[in-house]
Amino acid sequence: MERRTLIKSLMAAPLLSGLAAAGSAGAAPSTGELLRPARLRRGMTVGLVTPASNAWEDEDIRFAIDVVKSLGFKVKEGANLYQRTQYLAGPDAARAEDFNRMFADPEVDAVFCLRGGYGTPRILPMLDYATIRQNPKILLGYSDITALLNAIHERCGLITFHGPIAAQNFTDYTLEEFSKVLVRGEFPVRLGEAPPFEGSPGRVERRNRVTRFRGGSARGRLIGGNLTLMCSLLGTPFEPDFRDKILFLEDVGEAPYRIDRMLTQLWLAGKLDEVNGIVFGKFTDAETSGNTFSVEHVLRERSAGLEVPVVRGLMIGHVDDQTVVPVGAMAELDGDSGALILQEPVVS
Amino acid sequence: MERRTLIKSLMAAPLLSGLAAAGSAGAAPSTGELLRPARLRRGMTVGLVTPASNAWEDEDIRFAIDVVKSLGFKVKEGANLYQRTQYLAGPDAARAEDFNRMFADPEVDAVFCLRGGYGTPRILPMLDYATIRQNPKILLGYSDITALLNAIHERCGLITFHGPIAAQNFTDYTLEEFSKVLVRGEFPVRLGEAPPFEGSPGRVERRNRVTRFRGGSARGRLIGGNLTLMCSLLGTPFEPDFRDKILFLEDVGEAPYRIDRMLTQLWLAGKLDEVNGIVFGKFTDAETSGNTFSVEHVLRERSAGLEVPVVRGLMIGHVDDQTVVPVGAMAELDGDSGALILQEPVVS
Structure with a gap:
């Protein structure tokens, strides 16, 4: 990709x-x-x-x-x-x-x-x-x-x-x-909004719509990236502090049961309860053939018990149209509109 | 499998x-x-x-x-x-x-x-x-x-x-x-020895020989099993105590770079330094096509810096001829002969 x-x-x-x-x-x-x-x-x-x-x-x-x-x-x-x-x-x-x-x-x-x-x-x-x-x-x-x-x-x-x-x-x-x-170092500014239609409307809408899993608004510093790599830091001296963060996650080439296993690890480790909000980016090439839950089901189910805003579909991950997310920067996640808004300067 | x-x-x-x-x-x-x-x-x-x-x-x-x-x-x-x-x-x-x-x-x-x-x-x-x-x-x-x-x-x-x-x-x-x-509840007894030749000698020897990565002898209680699952417990309240244990690991269908990533996580988490010995079982269907290190290279390299006995090839994992390993039982690992010896009764 x-x-x-x-x-x-x-x-x-x-x-x-x-x-x-x-x-x-x-x-x-x-x-x-x-x-x-x-x-x-x-x-x-x-x-x-x-x-x-x-x-x-x-x-x-x-x-x-x-x-x-x-x-x-x-x-x-x-x-x-x-x-x-x-x-x-x-x-x-x-x-x-x-x-x-x-x-x-x-x-x-x-x-x-x-x-x-x-x-x-x-x-x-x-x-x-x-x-x-x-x-x-x-x-x-x-x-x-x-x-x-x-x-x-x-x-x-x-x-x-x-x-x-x-x-x-x-x-x-x-x-x-x-x-x-x-x-340009803009702020406040929205990151990773779904781009306008390209190609056939049906296909693009399915891929690029931002979906609200849970509404509300939250602030926190951004951490995250690739789900597999975030899980591979757990238990190590390089494990990030998840408390009060806005966590963003994406992955590529992982079957839904693997995404399930990794989110379950974050959940068991208490990390999903520590964050102030979750942004799921793109989970591409997820090998969804066979008798499997969809990626959407897996993401939605693991988010269901949380009391923070959760959205899915920002342009984060292994996709052509890709945003830049500053790790460590203060952001606001608006779960109602699906917007991730950078709240402070990230370059000097 | x-x-x-x-x-x-x-x-x-x-x-x-x-x-x-x-x-x-x-x-x-x-x-x-x-x-x-x-x-x-x-x-x-x-x-x-x-x-x-x-x-x-x-x-x-x-x-x-x-x-x-x-x-x-x-x-x-x-x-x-x-x-x-x-x-x-x-x-x-x-x-x-x-x-x-x-x-x-x-x-x-x-x-x-x-x-x-x-x-x-x-x-x-x-x-x-x-x-x-x-x-x-x-x-x-x-x-x-x-x-x-x-x-x-x-x-x-x-x-x-x-x-x-x-x-x-x-x-x-x-x-x-x-x-x-x-x-029969036997002890002391060897577990998972390579079975005798079956089929063509060359093929069986390659698959079933026990290889010494590092010699010496150690005692400890057994923990382990599937590498992916052991890693998925890290950072959670269900993470086992690795100290002074004999760690046994196997996996199936994981490419060498994934095995590398998981062993690296155990290493970064300090777990490989905490154990008294390591037994690698079988890593089957490892998708070794393409430009990749072999599984052997990955296992051997991550073991290279350790000062405990490490063997590879016991009949643990996704194979037809499979042993039973009691989690929690005291065992001796003889890195010179490649023997894993159960040292105490595990059933009453």
Whole structure:
């Protein structure tokens, strides 16, 4: 789902003017230990890293470099970009060192992940959290990158960003979400709204409607990302604090019974009772053949006993039109309208 | 892998004489809160339950009943045996009530699970642990049943049994392992040794050899079962205590990167450093196509830094020839010879 071989909307460089025009969207008050990285500006240098799996093909690496350049940035290639060790982009120590170096490097302004796959939990103990804390930068990625986003926010107080990988096409939708969060630094602003109809109305409505599971309104800091990765942090020293958070979850390629098992683990661990609200993003390629509950049933049932707003269907996850969700930022979840509203600046 | 439609070795009832001859294999000293259930004897009544998924077909239920009868027991059918609610054998409350009732019922001497599948984590908070503690009985099953085996041992002190489901064929090997642990109550006794050659030597050797990852000898009480289920207990109130244990693990249908992720979670949670030894059983149908590490590589690598004996290949898991492992019993793991030796009586 992540792989794209065409740049749809970037090569015409519509963002360049947006980047050039980007100014301050308001003062960024420090909230305790919260660290806001510098917003993206034209000409900045983006470090491109592979902390999890390697690129599928070399052409995907060149594509990712083109994507980042077309967004208006210089690219600093990670040392491990072309490494392949089965499903990992090189040995753990090398991937961790590459990642740490990008935060230490004064030439690098932001860090984008080329892709997810699998591998970030393996390097969590090898990250240099002190250096990351001393050099706050935008960190962008999703899927397996979820472990990094949440662990780094937890340990460093840095706001991190659940959003597109570099090796994917940026649709107009994705580009606009990316721009409003990371470039223009807008707030308050709605994140991940269902895009307007494309293609046949029936199909798009089914996929892109935001569904209310439980109404009401709640505030909290955002944590979450990939459900599998969030569960794989449970019981470890990298388990995030779920209390009073707005939890967002997505996944890909997991059968409903697996989604059930993972949500049941979060429930048994008390996490679903600790959060102030839940946003289910997209659960794509869920292998729903056979004698199974639907994903909708599983999500709805596990939410049924909760007393917080729960919505489903925001554009979070393995989809072409994808929003950017800042991990650690204060947000409001309006369960009645299905809106997730960013409440504070997330870049400085 | 669990499903079998033929009874191979049971209908000739070779076990009946064994059951009739079963006597006391020695006094069972109480070790703290440890509870040993009564050994299996001919004519006992076995409660047949479906705490996870339903049977595939009604004929599988009839088959399971025939298996239990052919072992020399009467069968008390669980109220949920024929229930099907998508991948569950009926609603959670009904499955939990059925399970609780079997332990409370004075007519029922032992509880066998018809199959695993998925669903036991959902009912963990609904089990009547006090009643189970007051009515210690043999509980037998594996795969998804892992959550019950470990949670019940943890909460009740009852020794539970990781072994065949009722809806599977008992090979000669399986029957002998079943008999020596649950009927004859032997100790000290080796569990899960690789069976002798069957079929072509090359194939069998590859599958059934016990491999030493790290030598040495260790003692500890047994915990474990299905890797996925053990991980799904982490961070929950049903997480077992891993300290000083001999941990045994198996899985089915999980790609190496998933096995990697789960072992990494156990490692990050400190559990691999807490145990006194590790026994990897069988990891069947592991989807090893594509650009992936082998299962062997994943298991070996995650064990490399440990200072306890680690072996791979005992007959634990989704295989025809399957042993019975008593959860909670004291065992010795000899990493040099690859032997897992039960050190105390597990039935009374």
